Each structure stands twice: as structure tokens, then as C-alpha cells.
Amino acid sequence: MADDLGCWNIADLHAKARRRLPLGIWEYLERGVEDERGMARNRDALDALKFIPRVACNVENIDTSCEIIGVPSTAPIAIAPTGAAGLIWHNGDLHLARAAAKAGIPFTISSASTMDVEQIAEVGGKLWFQLYMWEDKELSYGVLERAYVLGCETLFVTLDLPVMPNREYLYRNGYGMPFALNRNNMLDVMMHPRWLLGVMGRYALGGALPAQANLPPNLKSNIMKSSKPGTVFRQADLDWEAIKILRDKWPGRLVLKGILHPDDAETALNVGADGVLVSNHGARSLDHSIAAIDALPAITDRVGGRMSILFDSGVRRGSDVVKALALGADGVLVGRAALYGLGAAGEAGVSRMLDILQDETRRVMGMLGLTDTGAIGSQVLAPR
């Protein structure tokens, strides 16, 4: 595994990104909500799963490729939607999309991105689109039409933020919407000149600060200004009837993101969704929610074989990927790991993150005596 960055695992990319980014941006990327018990719970639950290796299985040729919601991928890994990647690296979404396309894995465009879907779709590759509903629903329906025409094959509707999550540090740091400059965050930014010049400096030279890019031009307002009427995300009124409307409007595959209860997975199936993403938003929504990996087995039991099941929240190693597949997922998404790569070195860092995870996945498969991802099942795990 070649490495020009001095990063041998996701934790190395994490440390490198931390050094480059101002505290306020770093905390936006890294932290959870409230007392931040959920992030540790996600990790503890993944770490508690143990493999039982098999020997003498001839694992000379290991193939990590697979299909995720009907899309061929070189590994059972995709990049999760993450808004505001453009604050971590200049035009960050392009860097994420390019690295994913080069690696041959799917990339999910966030509706909260600071580049619009047209700009990102130019990269090509396997593209998915994630939706949060704006207050003015017609704006959201409009962006769906554009995303579909531009080649996004699957729509992820994020359901685990019905109300605003309690991210106290954002307000403390002055990183709410709009951004509020204060003595602390000004100092913080000045102490990170590489970020200041390489990210904000380049936007300033281009004449435009980052904005909610997927809004029509007359409704966009940059991060220093208040949102225009109708353009704040508002999901409190989302119900299954609203999901049915989205199902009717979206001609491609539909995945509901943030499902943790088997009854919700079953209802998702009944309203015509093609898949669910078992996720607690990386512990960024409800601090005391069940660990996402602990929710996976009951959902697999209920809807497995009848719809696609994806997993995210806490994936940092190839072993996590294999564990999720063993519990019934068809693939996993990575959020923070991708942003660590982005924050460390832009596209090269994201490529490095994907190399590391793919290599670790291959290695774990070899240790378990498996040569293709389709063979990963509950037999690889010790009884709990």
C-alpha cells in the first residue's frame, strides 16, 4: 500500500486533518451532540463484535467488489452525504467525488453541499443524491428533478433529523447559521493560515463565499448572511404520506436514511422504498440513541432479502465493514472518515482513506478464509 502522506490508518488522517483545520471547523466535522455519549457507543458496539477466523481456505485471490443498491462497486463502501465539505477544503465536494470516481465506489451528494449538484455531477462516477426538505417544499422537489437528470441513480431521504440537533459547540464557536465572527474564532482562523488562504482565500479570490449551493440563484445566501424565506431546512412535518409523495416524484431508487427500528424499515418497504440506511447519523442527531450496528440485526431479520440494507455510523476500519456485512448490510457508508481524508490532503487524502479501508477489508476477509464479499455472513462472528 503506497503512502505519500505518512498516513497508515484512518486515525492518522484524523490527526493530520485536525492539525490543518481551525477548531470551529474541526468541531463541526468531528463532534456529536450534547454529552457525546453516542459516538463512543457506536464504536463500543462495533468493537464488541468478534470474528472467528478460518484457516487453510486458499485466499490468494480476494475480490472485494460487489453491488450496492444495484450499482457495481469495487468495495462494499460508499461515501456518505456530508454538507459543508467546502469548508474543509476548497471545493471539497469535487475532491470527494473525484476520489470516489477514481476508486470506483459511489459518492452521495448532500443537498446541503456548498457546490451545486450540476458542478459535482460533472465529475461523473456513480452518484447518489441526499435530500433534506427545505421549508418551501417546491425547492426540494426542484432539486430532485435536476439530480435525476444529471445521473444520480439513488435518492437518500434523511429522516433522523426531524428537529434541529443540539450541537452546542457550533453556537459557542460562532459557527451557527449565519456564521458570527467573534474574537475567539477570528484568532482561531488566523492561527490556521494554510486553511485561511487555501480555503477561504481561494473563495474570496473567486468572488463568492460558500453558500447553500442547491438553491436557485436568487435564494442563495452565503454563510455570513441569514437564510432567505423558505430556504431553511424544515423536516418536522415529514410523515409517511410525505415519503409517498417523494416516492411518486423520484423515478430512481429510493433509500430512507436514519432507520433504527424494524417497524420503520417495514413501513419503508410498504411505501415503496428500495432500501434503508441503518444509521444514527454518526451520533450527530440523538445522543442516547441505540448504536447503529446494534439496530442492524433486527432490521435484517425483518426486511432482509426484500430490500437493500446499508449501514453507517462509526466505520473506521475494514473490520467494521466486514462486521456490518456479516450482520446483513449490503454495503457501508463513511462520513467522517472521508472528511478526515479531505481535511488532511483534499482528493489525495480521500483516495488514501479509500485505499486504507479497501485494503483492510481485503485483509480481514483473508483472515476469515473468504474470497468474495457475497460469502460474508453471520458465520464469521462469534455468538454474542
Ligand SMILES: Cc1cc2nc3c(=O)[nH]c(=O)nc-3n(C[C@H](O)[C@H](O)[C@H](O)COP(=O)(O)O)c2cc1C
Ligand atoms: C460533518 C458532517 C456533515 C454531515 N452532513 C450530512 C448531510 O448533509 N446529510 C446527511 O444525510 N447526513 C449528513 N451527515 C451524516 C453522514 O451522512 C453519516 O450518516 C455519518 O457521518 C456516519 O457516521 P460516521 O461519520 O461515523 O461515518 C454528516 C456527517 C458529518 C460528520
